[in-house]
Amino acid sequence: MPDSPTRPRRILVTGTSGSGKTTLGRRIAVAAGLPFQEIDALFHGPDWTPRPSFVEDVDRFTAQDAWVIEWQYDTVRPMLAERAQLLVFLDYSRWRVMRQVTRRTVSRRVRREELWNGNIEPSLxxxxxxxxxxxxxxxxxxxxxxxxxxxxxxxxxxxxxVRLGRPRDADAWLRQAFPSEA
Incomplete structure (x- = not known):
């Protein structure tokens, strides 16, 4: 990302599970040329156990000058909010989110897709x-x-x-926020 005083370089993406935080976070990171970290990958250890180094890992990643990460987990939300410049809120309807999270969960389970540290979706x-x-x-x-x-x-x-109510709002915002990169 070119150095620009008007563009945020520490960005959080939030919304309920299944809203598309990780997908949008990756898109923002690519468009802005920033590093992205999926926060669930830092949290979940083998057998879905919390990783003891979670808070330290989030601290280390967000101590950098620029980044994109999801705003999740009570233990790190305050630290993330202190360090961020921008919070992108995916405020999608409950029905959209439920459709997305159900589709994603079924797909991951059927494909037995490994998520983080050897974990896969449990039986449906x-x-x-x-x-x-x-x-x-x-x-x-x-x-x-x-x-x-x-x-x-x-x-x-x-x-x-930034509150986004629909995926098309997210697309439009991304094009507007990072016009030369998106």
Missing amino acids: ATVLTDHEHIVRWAWRTHALWPSRVAEVSRTHPGLEV
């Missing part, structure tokens, strides 16, 4: 038995994100927040 039947299953988690936490974003806007007035 676990959506009925596991309270923390990603599809159930997305449903349950969807309504929390607007208030979280409003709160961080109040507590970090220097943090620019």
